[in-house]
Amino acid sequence: MGKIILTGDRPTGKLHLGHYVGSLRRRVELQNLGDYDKMFVFMADVQALTDNADNPEKIRQNIIEVALDYLSAGLSSEKCTLYIQSQIPEIAELTTFLMNLVSVSRVQRNPTVKTEIKMRNFEANIPMGFFAYPVSQAADIAAFKATTVPAGEDQEPMLELTRELVRRFNQIYAPVLVEPAIMLPENATARRLPGTDGKEKMSKSLGNCIYLSDDADTVWKKVKTMYTDPTHLNVSDPGHVEGNAVFTYLDAFSTDEDFAEFWPEFQNLDELKAAYTAGGIGDMKCKKLLNSVLNKMLDPIRARRHEYEQDIPEIYNILKKGSLEARETAAQTMDEVRAAMQINYF
Ligand code: ATP
Numbered sequence: 001m002g003k004i005i006l007t008g009d010r011p012t013g014k015l016h017l018g019h020y021v022g023s024l025r026r027r028v029e030l031q032n033l034g035d036y037d038k039m040f041v042f043m044a045d046v047q048a049l050t051d052n053a054d055n056p057e058k059i060r061q062n063i064i065e066v067a068l069d070y071l072s073a074g075l076s077s078e079k080c081t082l083y084i085q086s087q088i089p090e091i092a093e094l095t096t097f098l099m100n101l102v103s104v105s106r107v108q109r110n111p112t113v114k115t116e117i118k119m120r121n122f123e124a125n126i127p128m129g130f131f132a133y134p135v136s137q138a139a140d141i142a143a144f145k146a147t148t149v150p151a152g153e154d155q156e157p158m159l160e161l162t163r164e165l166v167r168r169f170n171q172i173y174a175p176v177l178v179e180p181a182i183m184l185p186e187n188a189t190a191r192r193l194p195g196t197d198g199k200e201k202m203s204k205s206l207g208n209c210i211y212l213s214d215d216a217d218t219v220w221k222k223v224k225t226m227y228t229d230p231t232h233l234n235v236s237d238p239g240h241v242e243g244n245a246v247f248t249y250l251d252a253f254s255t256d257e258d259f260a261e262f263w264p265e266f267q268n269l270d271e272l273k274a275a276y277t278a279g280g281i282g283d284m285k286c287k288k289l290l291n292s293v294l295n296k297m298l299d300p301i302r303a304r305r306h307e308y309e310q311d312i313p314e315i316y317n318i319l320k321k322g323s324l325e326a327r328e329t330a331a332q333t334m335d336e337v338r339a340a341m342q343i344n345y346f
């Protein structure tokens with residue numbers, strides 16, 4: 001069995017820095033290393049509809065936005081299969097079968113789903129589809145026999161459930177499905193990047209994001225008002241780097257080369273942190289550094305986005321080709337699934 005990489009994003013908005021460090025950057029690296037048999041990257045429009053059922057237009061528009069983000073971040077349709085979840089109905093079929101192998105209380109225990117239910121004020125009235133999305137996510141992964149899922153920390157409970165479902169399926173029917181492993185970012189900060197407000201995680205639903213497609217003015221506006229250290233009132237005061245969003249972002253994004261280029265007084269982030277903690281370093285200077293670091297990273301992404309935006313029909317062509325290709329793989333798995341379940345009658 002080879003290595004099959006699979007990940008996706010909900011097309012509920014443009015992709016942000018959390019997606020980038022949590023998963024997308026890793027996908028591009030893996031793609032360029034080429035150390036895999038297949039790489040699947042998809043837009044989870046069916047999942048996006050579970051909490052946006054009344055807003056199909058939003059999902060439709062964001063398919064293109066996310067596709068532009070993928071391509072401009074460096075994913076290549078030559079090296080990976082880019083597809084749209086809804087175009088693979090086999091996933092929905094597998095979801096139905098996997099739902100029989102898990103209890104409602106098991107899904108209820110999922111901490112990520114618990115937080116998301118609260119965030120959406122769904123407590124009294126959870127759409128059935130939203131409640132069941134972790135099972136459909138297991139089907140997303142299992143339908144492709146994925147072995148490796150590069151994702152942020154919030155996805156750990158989903159992968160745990162996927163492995164349980166795969167084990168149950170294989171035990172009851174036949175060893176058809178494959179247990180996947182999560183691939184978390186090496187950088188601990190990147191596993192759950194907080195928002196610009198310093199809280200929880202950067203998330204489209206919380207409105208605390210810097211988007212990959214934000215222009216330089218927008219990035220500076222957001223960086224300028226970022227949460228730092230409320231006790232650091234004067235430049236001479238000792239500062240705290242813990243819980244200070246500017247330093248969290250520098251942890252996730254800055255390199256030693258960035259220091260040589262933008263702030264040569266310090267060789268690396270550890271040196272700047274020590275000086276900031278001792279006192280004498282202003283927040284504004286740190287924000288300017290972060291702004292330069294982010295723009296250096298985002299400039300080539302912005303330039304590629306601009307190119308791809310010129311030919312939207314070509315984006316749809318790429319997604320159509322990818323979706324047809326992905327469907328063949330899922331259909332093959334489903335033939336085996338149906339045979340294992342003895343529902344291959346004719
Ligand atoms: P939504 O609010 O619609 O759920 P989201 O911003 O949480 O959107 P998803 O589409 O749910 O984004 O997540 C896609 C991928 O990006 C997942 O692998 C997830 O782990 C990763 N990811 C999202 N936000 C972050 C973050 N702040 N830090 C690290 N990884 C993240």
Ligand code: MG
Pocket residue numbers: none
């Ligand atoms: Mg999410």
